[in-house]
Amino acid sequence: MCAVASGACSKPKPTAGVDAATEPRVVSLTPSTTEAVFALGAGDRMVGRSRFCNYPEVAKSLPQVGGYVDPNYEAILGLRPSLVVGARGPGGAAVEQKLQGYGVATFFPRTESFAEIEAMLTGLGALLHRESAATETVGRIHAQTEAVEKAVGGLPKRKVLLVFGLEPVVVAGPGGFPDEMLRHAGGVNVVADGPAYPTIGIERVLALDPDVVLNASMAEARGTERIRSDSPGWRDLRAVKEGHVVAITDEAVLRPGPRLGDGLRTIARAVHPEATIP
Template identity: 40%
Template sequence: MWLGCTSPIADSLSKSPAISNRIVSLSPNITEVLFALGAGPRVIAVTRFCDYPADALALPKIGGFIDPSFEAIVSQRPDLVIGTKNTAADGVATRLSDAGIAVHLFPMETLADTRSAIQSIATLIGNKKQGDELVTQLDAGLADVAARVQQTQRRRVVVLFGHRPMVIAGPHTFVDELITLAGGINIAAGAKLAYPTWSPEAVAAALPDVIIDTSMGSETVAAADFALQWERWVDIPAVKRKQIVHLADTSLLRPGPRLVQGLLILAKTIHPEAFETK
């Protein structure tokens, strides 16, 4: 299913212990991967955004995804820290490595990245079999959902991550790939950036059939209010078809074990007719 998969080049800044019993996660999707691999009991701290599974909510917090605290991490006495590649993680990872703590950062921007990261993390923590099984389950689940919409007419889709500014899913991202698997065409597939900023006018000019808002937190807008924002563009197919939707499910935002759930939600939103009970 995930074609062209290669092993990601993870930043391994120091040697990992033979068996890691005190693991700190630097991102929500890494937390989900660790629990899905059966390593939940070994996870000792997570970010304040790690809300799935429920057991993660009770764990000590080491800051956020973009502002992890070096001091908070060290205070937990971890023997392994795992995160995703981003500027904030790179900075704290260097300091942790200098302190003698094993750190591994994985790129997880695409489905291929995610697949390889899961397998690499599984091997790293001694749960290779669970990693292989999880990837096999993901492959089968994604293929099953994609098959449901294979015969549908593709619809033009835009997925928004925020309003101020309006950030949307661009090319070479897992969301772009999910749109394709869900029977859609990403209107920003030709953009130069992975997460470009567009004006509402630019989105309207692209004539999307479906507008999907995934914004959360302070930028969350009531579904009815969000739909009203687009009413002035009466020629947008999404407005005519009343296909302006707010989806507040984190599985759409995290490349990890719940990708199948995210794809199913996306496919049902883009092609509800493919899932109607006959």
């Protein structure tokens, strides 16, 4: 099981050669891959990161090379990386293609499911010569997932709306890892059709009638208070009237990386506060 830039394969194959006999110099363009490099014990191989990479704390001391879809190519090349890692997402293909043109090896896997995230960790572990650490990290995610499923297994499924933004309203739809996270946590995603991260109107929010609203709009500190208050539309929502609006401040919920199991536990505790989540 391996998702890489060139597709599924038995071994990770970056788009240009990485010398297996030497330790790579790594630039990471996404928070999740930065976390993965450090979690696998290869943080000392990191030479650059995107402006969004803020965990672990030590990563902040690394040189910034712009963002994920707008990286500073001159800054990246100046760091002489042997490997640039990112994720297969919006804009990722264009960034990867340009890096390939400079002769830089890249690893941009898909990370939109638990299986793909685990494959990313396994593939990155192979590229960084940290196979044992990758196996251990994936095993921990499996154990956390199984423990959560056991804790909520006998409880009623709650209809959940997971909100990522309020202006406009951006939510978790089907097909992404947040949708899978809701299912593992004993919930049912009320947004059952459309893209993985759709923008919807308040009228549809009301029609969906969730049992629980999870507000993970990190950039909007007062977002949960707005939902709970007399905001037009939201105040008519049953979940608001019954006090079932929960603020999600754990960044692990939003990151398809080594803390996936931690994010799942956070979601499970919010969906089923009556359960004992290990």
